[in-house]
Amino acid sequence: MSAQGEPAPPVQPIAAAVVLLRGRVLVQTRPAGRSYGGWWEFPGGKQEPAEDAAACAVRECREELGLDVAVEGPLHVQRWDYPGASVNVTFLLCRPQDPERAMATAHAREGQELLWADAADLKRLRFLPANAHVLDLLIARLDPSAPSPRTP
DSSP states (O other), rough: EEEEOOOOEEEEEEEEEEEEEETEEEEOOOTTTTTTTTTTSEEEOOOTTTTOOHHHHHHHHHHHHHOOEEEEEEEEEEEEEHHHTTEEEEOOOESSSSSTTTTHHHHHHSSOOOOEEOOHHHHHHHHHHGGGHHHHHHHHHHOOOOHHHHHH
């Protein structure tokens, strides 16, 4: 229950694909008209009933970006409460199925901006708040001179 006595919103499972290629990670803006429109995030979305996080990440990359990816494993799980929504985001390390063509293949199908970001980009872009710890992990991975990630 919330402070006003209303039931808390259900926690929505989300899968986020952290697609790495040649020292860069694929990020996108949220489409205009959606909550946090224009903010940066990792490709992904809501898990469908009976769908696991890995299958969701693969599906979302294909649907949103036309990019086929393989999931290598989990990176981090983050629970976050936004105004009016609670999410449980599973961040998954992924790699493109066709690394030689991935940078040219990925394209925005929902009007979002795409960027193959390096560590410096990750430091300057405005990401969704739930991404903070994963950004620290990625910056440390992409830039060995970066300070160690803070603990959540």
